[in-house]
Amino acid sequence: MSLTLAGTFDDAVASVREALARQGFGIVSEIDMQQTLRNKLGVEIGRNLILGACNPSLAHLALEAEPSIGLLLPCNVVVRSAEGGIVVEMIDPRIMAELAENPEMTRVAGDVREKLSAALESLRSKA
Numbered sequence: 001m002s003l004t005l006a007g008t009f010d011d012a013v014a015s016v017r018e019a020l021a022r023q024g025f026g027i028v029s030e031i032d033m034q035q036t037l038r039n040k041l042g043v044e045i046g047r048n049l050i051l052g053a054c055n056p057s058l059a060h061l062a063l064e065a066e067p068s069i070g071l072l073l074p075c076n077v078v079v080r081s082a083e084g085g086i087v088v089e090m091i092d093p094r095i096m097a098e099l100a101e102n103p104e105m106t107r108v109a110g111d112v113r114e115k116l117s118a119a120l121e122s123l124r125s126k127a
Helices: 009-022 033-041 056-065 067-072 094-100 103-122
Strands: 002-005 026-032 048-054 075-082 085-090
Touching (some): 009 085, 009 103, 026 033, 056 067, 067 094, 085 103, 094 103
Antiparallel strands (some): 002 085, 048 075, 075 085
């Protein structure tokens, strides 16, 4: 699930945060990969931010259905600079259902995918 946006990196990050919030997701973790790799390895990469997005209601349903699913939470959303624009990538939550092999997780993952897809689609005007 990905889309390339025009504009600046900071504008893209702000737009992604807003789009996720409109779908009930909060950001519970944030990893600046550019800064982390610079500090830990002394290497330079383009701007690259991993946002841990969580919709508390859906996370609760997922954990009720499959307590071990916490290993795969939160949903990772990557915003990274690339040739031609700013790439936004979201994990497909159906992967969670496949790994869990739990029919209830299939329904929850479908709900999460629907909301993440809606957030991504709302960004399409900025592409």
